[in-house]
Every structure is written in C-alpha cells, then in structure tokens.
Amino acid sequence: MKTNKNGFDQRLVWFITSILLSMLVLLIFMLPGAFLSKILFFLLLCCLSALIRVFVGPTAADRACAITIMGMMVIGFCGILAVFTQKNWYLDIAFIWALQSFIVALSLAKFLEGKRFDQ
Numbered sequence: 001m002k003t004n005k006n007g008f009d010q011r012l013v014w015f016i017t018s019i020l021l022s023m024l025v026l027l028i029f030m031l032p033g034a035f036l037s038k039i040l041f042f043l044l045l046c047c048l049s050a051l052i053r054v055f056v057g058p059t060a061a062d063r064a065c066a067i068t069i070m071g072m073m074v075i076g077f078c079g080i081l082a083v084f085t086q087k088n089w090y091l092d093i094a095f096i097w098a099l100q101s102f103i104v105a106l107s108l109a110k111f112l113e114g115k116r117f118d119q
Contacts, residue, residue, distance in 0.1 A: 024045075025042065028041060028042050028045075029042075036080070036084050039080055040077070040080070043073055043076060043077055043080075046069075046073055047070055047073050050066045050067075050069045050070045050073065051066070051070065053065075053066035053069075054066045054067060054070075060112055061112055064105070064108040064109075064112065067104075067108075068101060068104075068105050071097060071098075071100075071101035071104075072101070074094075074097055075094045075097050075098050075101070078090045078091070078093050078094035078097065079091070079094050082094070
C-alpha cells in the first residue's frame with residue numbers, strides 16, 4: 001500500500017479527488033446559463049489547475065507537462081470559439097499554437113535530458 005508524505009493511502013486520495021472533481025463538473029453543467037459559458041468556465045478552471053501545477057510542481061518535468069496541458073487548453077478554447085462564432089481564423093490560431101506547442105515540448109524534453117538543441 002502506497003502512502004504519501006502525510007500518511008494517507010494514495011488510492012484513497014485519488015478516489016476522493018476524482019469524486020470531488022466529478023461533482024464540480026456536474027455542478028458547473030447544472031448551473032443555469034448558456035452552454036458556451038459553461039464550457040469556457042470549465043476550461044478556465046482546468047487552466048487554473050494547470051497553472052497551479054506550474055507554480056507548485058516539485059520537478060521541472062511537472063512544470064513542463066503543465067505548460068503543455070495549458071497549450072492544449074488554448075487550442076480547445078480556440079476550437080470552441082471557432083465553432084460558436086463561425087470565424088475560421090480561430091482555427092488558424094489553434095493550428096499555429098499546436099505547432100508551436102509541439103516544438104516547445106520537444107525542446108523542453110531535450111533540455112530536461114541534458115542535451116543541447118543541435119544534438
């Protein structure tokens with residue numbers, strides 16, 4: 001049985017956290033209002049949790065992973081805006097952001113391995 005630094009069973013912590021997050025998602029989608037505002041609010045909460053991981057993350061790999069996740073959320077945000085506003089340039093921004101995120105993820109992986117960019 002794995003325990004964390006506070007002495008709690010790790011599976012129990014994951015179970016309680018997943019229950020609380022699912023209840024939060026249900027609460028968000030049960031609130032009155034437009035569907036778009038609910039999706040954008042949910043994406044904002046996800047970005048906030050990733051931003052917390054960037055600041056609190058114990059290792060550089062955790063921080064890099066959180067930055068990559070935030071990039072994916074920006075891509076999703078642009079995709080949702082493209083669908084609801086019928087503007088194609090949001091998809092262009094999402095495509096460029098995805099290419100940039102891919103290049104940044106590769107360079108961060110090389111940096112974390114201790115290699116130079118030309119290797």
